[in-house]
Amino acid sequence: MQQNNVFLFLLMYSLVFVSCDSNRVFDTYKSVPNKWHKDSIISFKVTPPDSTNAYNLFVNLRNTNAYRYNNLFLIVEMSFPHGKTIKDTLEYRMADPSGKLLGTGLTDVKENKLWYKEQVIFKEKGDYTVNIQHAMRENGKVNGVIELEGITDIGFRIEKPQNK
Numbered sequence: 001m002q003q004n005n006v007f008l009f010l011l012m013y014s015l016v017f018v019s020c021d022s023n024r025v026f027d028t029y030k031s032v033p034n035k036w037h038k039d040s041i042i043s044f045k046v047t048p049p050d051s052t053n054a055y056n057l058f059v060n061l062r063n064t065n066a067y068r069y070n071n072l073f074l075i076v077e078m079s080f081p082h083g084k085t086i087k088d089t090l091e092y093r094m095a096d097p098s099g100k101l102l103g104t105g106l107t108d109v110k111e112n113k114l115w116y117k118e119q120v121i122f123k124e125k126g127d128y129t130v131n132i133q134h135a136m137r138e139n140g141k142v143n144g145v146i147e148l149e150g151i152t153d154i155g156f157r158i159e160k161p162q163n164k
Contacts, residue, residue: 023162025049029060029155035147036134036154044130044156048122053160057116059132060155063094063101065108067150070095073135076116081126089135090116109152119161130156 021027030042048055059076072094077087092114095101103110122128132154136145 021159023159024157025055025160026158027060027155029062029153031153032151035149036151038134038136038144038146038148040133042132042154044132046128046130046156046158047126048128048158051123051125052121054119054121055158056118056161057120058157058159059090059114059116060153060157061103061112061114061151062153062155063103063110063112063150064152065101065150067094067101067148069136070099073137075131075133075135077131077133079129079131081124081128088116090114113157132156 025048026046028044030044032040032042059074061072070093072092074090074092075087076090077085079085092112093102094112101110103112105111134145134148134151136148137143138145
């Protein structure tokens with residue numbers, strides 16, 4: 001009985017230790033119901049902690065084996081508090097050449113931390129809005145993928161740059 005308690009304590013301590021993330025400033029996910037429709041925009045409202053320090057920005061994704069593409073195209077738009085908007089079309093590799101999905105995770109759900117912007121200083125005070133939409137196309141087809149399968153969650157993360 002005492003051996004089980006020691007094991008349980010070590011397990012809990014390990015989970016707390018591993019889950020500590022001192023670089024995280026903002027990190028949240030939103031679920032995608034069944035399939036991600038091309039017109040569905042995932043939005044995040046962000047209030048930066050300050051206007052002097054630089055931060056790294058990431059798009060986080062969780063996907064399953066139902067995701068059948070080697071890459072992912074996203075349109076990411078950031079709206080500033082005073083009306084300025086920056087819109088980027090980004091491409092990310094989602095599988096290696098053999099077709100094995102990239103990302104971390106021991107089950108069929110993989111988590112991907114995708115670079116968005118580096119060393120960003122939020123100079124304007126107020127709320128920023130980040131909108132994320134997929135822009136997938138199939139080779140040889142003009143129309144985009146209407147409903148993207150295999151993406152379960154979309155996230156946005158802001159973190160302090162790691163000291164080197």
